[in-house]
Amino acid sequence: MKLVVVSAGLSVPSSTRLLADRLAKATAARVPAEVAVVELRDLAVEIAHNFTNGFPGRALGAAIEAVTQADGLIVVTPVFSASYSGLFKSFFDVLEQGVLAGKPVLIAATGGSARHSLVLEHALRPLFAHLRAVVVPTGVYAASEDWGAEGLAERIERAAGELAGLMTGLAAAGPAREARPAREARPASAADGSAxxxxxxxxxxxxxxxxxxxxxxxxxxxxxxxxxxxxxxxxxxxxxxxxxxxxx
Structure with missing residues (x-):
């Protein structure tokens, strides 16, 4: 299986990338998956060019292909103006419609204050619901004071377990659906009640x-x-x- 991490952090080092790495590590510990990281900071110019000419560059095309082929996604954004960053939203705007349909997604965000923790519910979750992704119940928000404090590690583990469960369940259900014979049933007679x-x-x-x-x-x-x-x-x-x- 393939687990793709999309990080919209801008600085180096980045707390957004740090949270993304911890989520990926916790998920990979539960499900055997090849982990790939997409750093949107390196794709900013190509994303802008894609909006103007309609064609992705080589690096952006590879990132889009990775997201398309992923069995699970971890998406992490810093909070800008009480919402996701423009770079984060722009990347998902260039994806073709339906690419994320049915794909398990773990949403996460970082910010300077705990007051922005609801960004997960009023911004990120509606966005990926609109894209028809399957968002795990637990979102992870990390404020500056959360690093090293109690609670963050537990939220990371719980969210990672939910994502791993979805990825494992979908992988197991896929072959079963294909192997299941199609039923071509004839309707029962109203008089004899036959099956x-x-x-x-x-x-x-x-x-x-x-x-x-x-x-x-x-x-x-x-x-x-x-x-x-x-x-x-x-x-x-x-x-x-x-x-x-x-x-x-």
């Missing part, structure tokens, strides 16, 4: 609930005369209704 039969000859239990009657039976009930009932409802033919209106 459906799949393509491999095995019986399939009929669905719960009332059995739908054929259209011919319903039509016969509707024309049987005034007072006929079908499925518990009174059925009055249209001709009789029209005749009753004319006699008023």
């Amino acid at each position: 459906e039969v799949s393509a491999d000859g095995s019986a399939v239990a009929p669905a719960e609930g009332p059995v739908r009657r054929p259209r011919e039976a319903v039509a016969q009930s509707a024309t049987a005369g005034r007072g006929a009932r079908t499925d518990g409802f009174q059925v009055v033919p249209f001709e009789q209704q029209l005749a009753a209106l004319r006699t008023r």
